[in-house]
Amino acid sequence: MEEPFVKTEIRKDENIVYKRTNLLVDRPLSYCPGCGHGVVHRMLMETLQEMDIQDKTIGVSPVGCSVLAYDFMNIDMLGAAHGRAPALATAIKRLWPHKFVFTYQGDGDLAAIGTAETIHACNRGENFTIIFINNGIYGMTGGQMAPTTLPGMRSSTSPYGRDVQTMGHPLKITELIANLPGVYYVTRQAVHTPNHVRKTKKAIRKALEQQKENKGIAFIEVVSNCNSGWKMTPVQSNKWMEENMFPFYPLGDIKVDGKLVEKKETVVKE
Amino acid sequence: MAKIKGDILVNVERCKGCEVCIAACPSSTIAMSKEVNGKGYHFAMKVNNDCTGCMNCAIVCPDGVITVFRGKVE
Numbered sequence: 001m002e003e004p005f006v007k008t009e010i011r012k013d014e015n016i017v018y019k020r021t022n023l024l025v026d027r028p029l030s031y032c033p034g035c036g037h038g039v040v041h042r043m044l045m046e047t048l049q050e051m052d053i054q055d056k057t058i059g060v061s062p063v064g065c066s067v068l069a070y071d072f073m074n075i076d077m078l079g080a081a082h083g084r085a086p087a088l089a090t091a092i093k094r095l096w097p098h099k100f101v102f103t104y105q106g107d108g109d110l111a112a113i114g115t116a117e118t119i120h121a122c123n124r125g126e127n128f129t130i131i132f133i134n135n136g137i138y139g140m141t142g143g144q145m146a147p148t149t150l151p152g153m154r155s156s157t158s159p160y161g162r163d164v165q166t167m168g169h170p171l172k173i174t175e176l177i178a179n180l181p182g183v184y185y186v187t188r189q190a191v192h193t194p195n196h197v198r199k200t201k202k203a204i205r206k207a208l209e210q211q212k213e214n215k216g217i218a219f220i221e222v223v224s225n226c227n228s229g230w231k232m233t234p235v236q237s238n239k240w241m242e243e244n245m246f247p248f249y250p251l252g253d254i255k256v257d258g259k260l261v262e263k264k265e266t267v268v269k270e
Numbered sequence: 271m272a273k274i275k276g277d278i279l280v281n282v283e284r285c286k287g288c289e290v291c292i293a294a295c296p297s298s299t300i301a302m303s304k305e306v307n308g309k310g311y312h313f314a315m316k317v318n319n320d321c322t323g324c325m326n327c328a329i330v331c332p333d334g335v336i337t338v339f340r341g342k343v344e
Contacts, residue, residue: 003315003316004315004316004317005316005317005318005319006277006316007275007277007319007321007339007343009341009343010275010276010277010323010339010340010341010343011277011279011339012339012341015277015339015340015341016337016338016339017276017323017325017338017339017340018325018328018329018336018337018338019337019338020334020335020337021334024334028284028333029332029333031332032286033286033287033288033311033332034286034288034289034290034332035332036332037332038331038332038333038334039329039330039331039332042334191330192290192330193294193330194294194325194326194329194330197329197330198329227288233289234288234289234290235288235289235290235292235293238290238293
């Protein structure tokens with residue numbers, strides 16, 4: 001097919017300002033179109049590339065949509081049993097304290113089956129980074145209700161909306177673990193607009209830099225969409241996320257340098 | 271006077287047609303094609319010459335299919 005509007009005088013190698021990082025393996029990602037996982041993967045790999053720690057990083061992949069994260073990230077990775085990524089990361093970091101260790105988990109993995117491991121690893125003050133992708137649903141298994149599902153939100157196991165009387169309240173695990181003494185840095189970000197993506201990248205950079213100082217866990221929650229699970233188009237789901245997820249999960253830093261942040265950043269619509 | 275202009279190159283076979291880049295583009299340079307790629311997705315393509323090379327589309331693209339160029343033109 002003929003490509004229209006090509007500017008051959010600009011399209012030269014020396015003019016490249018942005019390109020997919022080569023720390024991501026050159027194969028198509030297995031995620032649905034519009035899924036936030038791809039962006040977080042890329043920002044994480046770009047951060048590692050900027051810090052030049054590709055050979056010093058060990059990642060732990062979870063069970064969930066991102067179970068195949070080790071197929072896409074060109075670094076050393078291990079796959080953990082469901083929810084047990086913080087336990088595995090604890091062992092790795094204690095055996096190789098000079099390595100950079102991160103876990104990459106979804107809400108079904110971190111906030112449901114792995115709650116105990118997460119809370120204990122955070123309370124012990126292990127020195128690794130947790131990246132937590134929260135889409136309020138079990139995306140991989142078909143959109144069932146998760147602990148993070150909003151009140152009134154429809155999922156395949158709560159087709160009339162989550163009723164807090166019978167199904168319980170959503171779990172704000174990020175606020176919960178922010179109160180633990182072993183946690184050094186807690187933040188909540190999103191990846192649906194360029195501004196939010198840049199902020200997320202800065203948060204990842206900060207979290208990885210802090211591993212050198214041995215101060216405790218850095219916890220980054222990324223509120224993401226799940227357009228397949230929510231039964232929307234990607235653009236619609238991003239809008240729905242802004243309108244419904246952000247009032248309940250407000251973005252911004254929750255704990256910085258071991259101190260809880262008093263004033264929370266309000267959601268700015270773009 | 272030299273002007274700064276941008277250009278994008280879309281990896282057509284990797285594009286999944288999620289349209290997130292269209293919402294992110296400030297100069298409405300991107301639209302979906304009428305054709306489909308090998309996997310049956312409509313892919314992103316340039317529809318005008320207003321690209322400034324701001325990289326917004328490339329940063330939000332979940333699959334990282336967009337390469338951005340920026341340079342001076344006389």
